[in-house]
Amino acid sequence: MGVAMKNEIELRQVTKVYGSLVAVKEVSLAVPKGIVFGLLGPNGAGKTTLVNILTTLLWPTSGSATIGGYDVLRDAAKIRSLIGVVPQENNLDRYLTARENLILHAKMHKMSPSSYHRRVDELLSLMGLTERQKDFPNKFSTGMQRRLVVARALVHDPQILFLDEPTTGLDPQAKRAIWDYFLSLKRKRTIFLTTHNMEEADFLCDQISIIDNGSPIAFGTSAQLKEMAESAWYYEIEVAGKAEEYVQAFQRLPFIESSSIQDGLIQVCLKKEGNLGSLVEQIDLKDLKKISSRQPSLEDVFLKLTGRRLRQ
Amino acid sequence: MMHGAVCIWQRDMLVLRRNLFSEVATVLAFPLTFFLTFGLGLKGYIQDIEGVPYAIFVVPGLISMTAVLGAFDDSSWGMWFHRIVQKTIEEYRVNPITVVDIIIGKIFSGFTSGLFKGISVGICLLFLTGFQFTFAYLAVYLLFIFLGCMIFSCLGSLCGTLIDKPENLGRVEAVVVMPIIFLAGLFFPLSAYPDNVLPYIKAVPTTALFDGAREVLLDGKVDPVYLSMLGLSAIISFALAVRVFEKKMHG
Numbered sequence: 001m002g003v004a005m006k007n008e009i010e011l012r013q014v015t016k017v018y019g020s021l022v023a024v025k026e027v028s029l030a031v032p033k034g035i036v037f038g039l040l041g042p043n044g045a046g047k048t049t050l051v052n053i054l055t056t057l058l059w060p061t062s063g064s065a066t067i068g069g070y071d072v073l074r075d076a077a078k079i080r081s082l083i084g085v086v087p088q089e090n091n092l093d094r095y096l097t098a099r100e101n102l103i104l105h106a107k108m109h110k111m112s113p114s115s116y117h118r119r120v121d122e123l124l125s126l127m128g129l130t131e132r133q134k135d136f137p138n139k140f141s142t143g144m145q146r147r148l149v150v151a152r153a154l155v156h157d158p159q160i161l162f163l164d165e166p167t168t169g170l171d172p173q174a175k176r177a178i179w180d181y182f183l184s185l186k187r188k189r190t191i192f193l194t195t196h197n198m199e200e201a202d203f204l205c206d207q208i209s210i211i212d213n214g215s216p217i218a219f220g221t222s223a224q225l226k227e228m229a230e231s232a233w234y235y236e237i238e239v240a241g242k243a244e245e246y247v248q249a250f251q252r253l254p255f256i257e258s259s260s261i262q263d264g265l266i267q268v269c270l271k272k273e274g275n276l277g278s279l280v281e282q283i284d285l286k287d288l289k290k291i292s293s294r295q296p297s298l299e300d301v302f303l304k305l306t307g308r309r310l311r312q
Numbered sequence: 313m314m315h316g317a318v319c320i321w322q323r324d325m326l327v328l329r330r331n332l333f334s335e336v337a338t339v340l341a342f343p344l345t346f347f348l349t350f351g352l353g354l355k356g357y358i359q360d361i362e363g364v365p366y367a368i369f370v371v372p373g374l375i376s377m378t379a380v381l382g383a384f385d386d387s388s389w390g391m392w393f394h395r396i397v398q399k400t401i402e403e404y405r406v407n408p409i410t411v412v413d414i415i416i417g418k419i420f421s422g423f424t425s426g427l428f429k430g431i432s433v434g435i436c437l438l439f440l441t442g443f444q445f446t447f448a449y450l451a452v453y454l455l456f457i458f459l460g461c462m463i464f465s466c467l468g469s470l471c472g473t474l475i476d477k478p479e480n481l482g483r484v485e486a487v488v489v490m491p492i493i494f495l496a497g498l499f500f501p502l503s504a505y506p507d508n509v510l511p512y513i514k515a516v517p518t519t520a521l522f523d524g525a526r527e528v529l530l531d532g533k534v535d536p537v538y539l540s541m542l543g544l545s546a547i548i549s550f551a552l553a554v555r556v557f558e559k560k561m562h563g
Contacts, residue, residue: 055406056405056406057402057405057406057561058562059562077408077409077410078408080405080406080407080408080409081408083406085406087399087402087403087406089399091398091399091400091402091403092398092400092403093323093398093400093403094398095327095330096323096326096327100326104319104323105403105407107319107322108315108316108319108404108407108408108409109407109408110315110408152403
């Protein structure tokens with residue numbers, strides 16, 4: 001990142017402790033203006049705690065953080081006028097209609113009725129909720145509730161968006177529509193995204209930090225991170241039954257780095273010095289249906305760094 | 313600072329307005345049952361109290377009880393529901409309003425709801441009993457109700473902030489709130505208490521509320537000690553509710 005580039009979000013040695021549990025440990029990050037920054041990690045890694053600190057919901061135990069140049073402890077109100085937040089849970093007001101939910105948010109941001117009615121119409125249309133604007137959110141599907149939460153975060157046209165697992169519970173079509181919208185905001189807004197979905201991080205993020213047990217363990221672009229996993233070969237093998245047995249057999253081989261089953265396919269990571277022929281020799285050809293090589297994913301990076309999968 | 317509080321209060325009033333009919337029906341049922349049981353059903357067995365027919369004696373207390381219970385319920389359950397179930401408090405808190413705004417908004421919502429419920433029951437009971445009152449007395453009586461609603465709304469907000477399990481919220485109401493209301497001379501005069509117990513009963517702010525409010529409405533007698541006790545309790549409970557909420561919210 002260039003020296004002259006202004007950082008929209010900065011954390012310096014931020015730690016958050018709950019009793020004896022260290023949720024976030026000495027995290028330092030810098031997010032330049034206008035990028036999509038992804039915080040990738042498994043559940044319980046400390047992602048939501050970090051978002052809560054950055055959105056002024058929690059006070060850090062030690063360290064400091066600034067958003068748009070404002071300190072999270074001293075200038076919390078100022079920060080809250082700059083940010084939009086999509087929390088992990090759909091915390092909609094079920095006693096207000098979809099439209100009233102957005103209007104309440106606009107009123108808290110001191111928007112005038114003439115400007116908020118126009119903006120609310122625009123967002124309801126964008127999220128495909130115009131026809132349901134007079135309905136209460138508890139009548140909505142999870143996907144519709146999620147779209148309403150995203151719309152609410154955008155009502156006041158925030159400069160910085162915090163998205164905590166924004167597409168959880170969405171079907172692929174709705175997920176794609178929301179991703180496309182976030183991409184359209186790129187360069188105009190700074191987006192801080194937390195996810196355990198590597199596909200989401202790969203698709204949206206300019207920079208990614210992988211976090212585990214409250215501390216960042218790797219940082220870079222998606223391509224840079226994947227380079228970390230390029231000291232090995234990755235294969236997907238489809239066999240007729242006995243997949244578990246094959247995985248166990250592969251794990252005993254000295255030239256295999258890791259082996260597991262995902263979506264019915266055996267995922268094999270072969271060490272650079274290993275060769276495919278030796279691997280294929282282990283499979284009864286009657287069982288072999290398909291074998292293909294693939295590019296390393298962020299999941300492979302996480303596995304390489306921690307020895308665990310993101311969704312274990 | 314009050315902008316956020318006004319937004320939250322307006323939201324709560326919109327919801328109250330939307331459920332007005334069911335709220336009034338629910339709120340009338342409880343005190344009317346008491347009135348029919350004690351005020352009418354047992355009136356033949358109970359003598360006049362200090363020259364006042366029993367059915368009239370209990371009216372000011374029933375109105376006060378409805379108002380303060382309404383304020384307590386609305387604040388405690390409202391705060392609990394927004395914090396634990398809907399998690400809308402988190403949504404409020406990422407907007408440019410302060411935690412003080414939120415608690416003040418919630419306290420005033422509970423207060424307004426309590427006042428509305430008390431007045432609804434008051435109109436109904438005054439109509440049923442043909443109770444004659446002086447308007448000047450009514451104004452001071454409303455001041456007592458106002459302070460009572462403020463205290464109970466603050467206590468409700470405090471409970472809704474601190475208590476996570478709904479059954480515990482119900483227990484506080486059964487074990488703490490109801491006894492301090494019933495022991496404050498709601499259905500009988502304080503002179504019924506033994507002399508050695510009376511000072512303790514008089515030290516409880518609900519006594520200042522129920523006995524003081526009744527004295528005003530029936531006799532036009534304003535007790536400055538009672539009023540001061542209520543004013544002080546309102547200030548202390550307000551400061552406590554705000555402080556505890558602030559502390560809880562920032563982890």
